[in-house]
Amino acid sequence: MRVLVIEDEAKVARALDDGLSREGYEVTLARTGEEGYYLLDSAPFDLVVLDLMLPGRDGVEVLATMRSRDRGIPVLIVTARDSVEDRVIGLDAGADDYLVKPFAFAELLARVRALSRRGRSEAPARLKVSDLEVDASARRVTRGGRTLDLTAREFELLEYLVRNHGRVVSREMLARDVWKETGRATPLDNVIDVHIARLRRKVDDSAEPKLIHTVRGVGFVIGESAS
Amino acid sequence: MRLRPRHVRTRLTLWYVAVLSAVLAVYIASTLLFMRVSLHRQLDEGLRGEFGHLADRLTSGRDGTVSVAGQAENGDPGSLAEVWSPGGELVYRSPRLGSQVLGRPASMTPASGSINNLTLGNGTPLRVLTQPHVIGGRDVVIRVGVSEEYLHHQWRELLTGIAFGLPAAILIAGFAGDWLARRALRPLERMASHAEKLTADNLGERLPVENPDDELGHLARAYNLSLARIEASFAQLRRFTADASHELRTPLTAIRAVGEVALQDRRDADHYRDAIGSMLEEVDRLSHLVGSLLVLSRADTGVALRRQGTGLLDLTRESAALLEILADEKGQRIEVRGDPSVRADVDRLILRQALINLIDNAIKYSPRGGSIGIDVRRDPDGRSVIEVSDEGPGIPETHRSQVFERFYRVDKARSRDEGGAGLGLSIALWAVKAHGGEIEVSSEEGNGSTFRVVLAAETPPDSEARGARETGEAGLERGRTVGKIR
Numbered sequence: 237m238r239v240l241v242i243e244d245e246a247k248v249a250r251a252l253d254d255g256l257s258r259e260g261y262e263v264t265l266a267r268t269g270e271e272g273y274y275l276l277d278s279a280p281f282d283l284v285v286l287d288l289m290l291p292g293r294d295g296v297e298v299l300a301t302m303r304s305r306d307r308g309i310p311v312l313i314v315t316a317r318d319s320v321e322d323r324v325i326g327l328d329a330g331a332d333d334y335l336v337k338p339f340a341f342a343e344l345l346a347r348v349r350a351l352s353r354r355g356r357s358e359a360p361a362r363l364k365v366s367d368l369e370v371d372a373s374a375r376r377v378t379r380g381g382r383t384l385d386l387t388a389r390e391f392e393l394l395e396y397l398v399r400n401h402g403r404v405v406s407r408e409m410l411a412r413d414v415w416k417e418t419g420r421a422t423p424l425d426n427v428i429d430v431h432i433a434r435l436r437r438k439v440d441d442s443a444e445p446k447l448i449h450t451v452r453g454v455g456f457v458i459g460e461s462a463s
Numbered sequence: 464m465r466l467r468p469r470h471v472r473t474r475l476t477l478w479y480v481a482v483l484s485a486v487l488a489v490y491i492a493s494t495l496l497f498m499r500v501s502l503h504r505q506l507d508e509g510l511r512g513e514f515g516h517l518a519d520r521l522t523s524g525r526d527g528t529v530s531v532a533g534q535a536e537n538g539d540p541g542s543l544a545e546v547w548s549p550g551g552e553l554v555y556r557s558p559r560l561g562s563q564v565l566g567r568p569a570s571m572t573p574a575s576g577s578i579n580n581l582t583l584g585n586g587t588p589l590r591v592l593t594q595p596h597v598i599g600g601r602d603v604v605i606r607v608g609v610s611e612e613y614l615h616h617q618w619r620e621l622l623t624g625i626a627f628g629l630p631a632a633i634l635i636a637g638f639a640g641d642w643l644a645r646r647a648l649r650p651l652e653r654m655a656s657h658a659e660k661l662t663a664d665n666l667g668e669r670l671p672v673e674n675p676d677d678e679l680g681h682l683a684r685a686y687n688l689s690l691a692r693i694e695a696s697f698a699q700l701r702r703f704t705a706d707a708s709h710e711l712r713t714p715l716t717a718i719r720a721v722g723e724v725a726l727q728d729r730r731d732a733d734h735y736r737d738a739i740g741s742m743l744e745e746v747d748r749l750s751h752l753v754g755s756l757l758v759l760s761r762a763d764t765g766v767a768l769r770r771q772g773t774g775l776l777d778l779t780r781e782s783a784a785l786l787e788i789l790a791d792e793k794g795q796r797i798e799v800r801g802d803p804s805v806r807a808d809v810d811r812l813i814l815r816q817a818l819i820n821l822i823d824n825a826i827k828y829s830p831r832g833g834s835i836g837i838d839v840r841r842d843p844d845g846r847s848v849i850e851v852s853d854e855g856p857g858i859p860e861t862h863r864s865q866v867f868e869r870f871y872r873v874d875k876a877r878s879r880d881e882g883g884a885g886l887g888l889s890i891a892l893w894a895v896k897a898h899g900g901e902i903e904v905s906s907e908e909g910n911g912s913t914f915r916v917v918l919a920a921e922t923p924p925d926s927e928a929r930g931a932r933e934t935g936e937a938g939l940e941r942g943r944t945v946g947k948i949r
Contacts, residue, residue, distance in 0.1 A: 338750050407747075415785070418812070423823050423887065425751075430788045452736075453743025 242272035269293030303330035340406035523599035706870035801839030828855030
């Protein structure tokens with residue numbers, strides 16, 4: 237899986253390079269719009285992560301030129317501008333998804349994953365982590381064969397964690413995907429924390445190993461160990 | 464290209480002079496006309512007198528000649544007169560005429576008292592009266608003339624006087640007008656030069672108001688008032704900037720301290736992990752803060768509302784349900800009651816944000832085991848009201864108007880974890896004002912507070928036709944006029 241990252245900010249570029257490489261992606265870095273454009277022409281990529289504010293040729297331009305050649309490569313835009321208008325400009329120019337800085341890296345990974353498996357459906361109804369089993373169609377959860385009594389929200393939360401099994405999920409991702417909350421200023425962090433605490437009580441209190449882990453400052457992960 | 468003087472003063476003066484000249488011209492012209500008519504009338508009356516005087520003294524000799532009785536004796540210079548017989552013969556010519564001739568009358572039977580102009584051979588202009596008369600039983604026609612020279616002389620003097628006097632008068636009036644205009648405009652110039660020198664540092668200065676009741680006084684007062692408003696917003700902005708940098712600095716300090724301390728000694732991976740996690744928590748706080756500030760700054764420049772008819776009780780229940788778990792954790796009860804028929808045209812997402820912030824606030828400040836009441840109803844004026852009451856410590860009178868200010872916290876000692884950044888209520892107020900509504904606070908110290916969101920009655924149908932979109936700026940403007948806060 238070859239990913240082209242076009243980002244001028246050195247630290248961010250290096251972090252993206254490191255993080256994506258650790259996830260098994262083959263990353264190529266471009267520091268300017270021109271360089272990115274040149275690289276796109278010279279080698280095949282499966283995905284582009286594009287910063288909108290670039291020196292020289294700006295991201296929207298790169299994207300528009302790319303799209304005018306009708307290249308079907310999925311593009312994830314990353315930018316510090318987050319007004320609705322900016323979003324619309326980006327998506328109009330042909331971006332497939334949009335991520336606002338500062339973003340949680342877990343979120344970037346999730347988006348990259350979603351874009352790279354686009355078209356392929358990957359939603360098995362029965363999921364399993366250790367001895368925790370989630371039946372999405374029957375909305376039933378068992379741990380070690382014992383049925384857990386979850387509220388609707390707790391179930392959705394658990395299902396989301398289990399679907400992202402082994403990967404850290406940030407609070408923003410939960411707010412957006414589980415609570416369907418788009419406003420960034422909505423104070424949901426406490427709500428999420430309380431739900432996680434309750435879910436953890438039901439899932440982990442009377443069983444070993446503990447499955448729900450908090451990664452401090454990042455989010456939550458489900459699995460037999462935190463990393 | 465039109466020629467247009469640059470200064471108001473010059474324009475005023477020019478207008479003044481032009482109007483004055485026009486008025487004077489009309490006045491002088493009508494006066495001259497009147498004088499001319501009246502002078503001629505006087506002359507003609509004199510002429511008739513002369514005729515009577517002469518006719519009385521004319522005598523007819525036996526030989527048909529006519530003479531003037533007593534002319535030689537009293538040194539009378541005599542008239543300019545001729546007497547003609549009906550046959551067209553000259554029977555008398557006064558000596559004063561000398562060699563000049565009045566001439567035979569055009570008709571021997573002239574209408575009585577006809578007067579016409581005539582110029583003598585030597586160029587003297589005359590008014591001449593021609594009238595039939597009877598002397599000693601004989602019909603004659605008498606012609607008597609008076610010179611117009613004196614009248615013409617007077618006329619010329621008058622015109623000369625006007626020709627010199629009028630421009631002088633207009634010139635003087637022009638200078639006086641210019642002086643007056645300058646005097647009247649001086650306060651304006653003072654205002655302008657004051658405004659030119661205006662910077663953030665001398666916003667406190669005010670213009671002197673000489674007479675508060677005249678137009679310039681009014682202008683000066685208006686100017687001073689707007690200065691006061693600008694000064695107040697500046698002060699608010701300064702406070703906001705100071706508070707914002709404080710709020711931003713606090714997590715930055717924490718990040719720096721945690722990072723530096725972690726690097727002091729060689730530690731194990733878990734220790735570093737913990738330090739990085741702690742730093743990321745602060746980063747999260749920073750991101751939230753910046754996010755909220757962005758919401759507010761965008762609110763200041765105006766946001767497009769996507770209004771749609773919304774049941775307010777449903778929206779309130781939805782917002783309360785989202786936060787219910789927080790209340791539950793504190794053993795609190797949230798009770799939402801009200802009239803399900805209360806509807807309003809609102810941007811669901813934005814109004815919901817306001818409600819969430821208000822409810823979050825109520826949960827935060829109510830004690831464990833307390834209850835939070837939310838009431839949705841329509842007030843007697845047809846406005847929609849959503850009332851959020853908590854059982855918190857209440858807001859002291861002195862703080863009540865300030866709780867909506869950005870970063871304002873009633874209890875300064877309250878930690879950020881408990882109290883948040885102090886932007887929630889600002890955002891709530893903005894969201895409600897964007898809808899043309901207001902938030903009222905009533906509170907009793909020690910006995911809870913009530914935040915009352917009041918929205919205008921459902922928009923009448925005609926405004927719906929304008930489209931559902933409306934800029935937040937317009938909304939804010941309206942909010943300001945009805946808002947009771949600030």
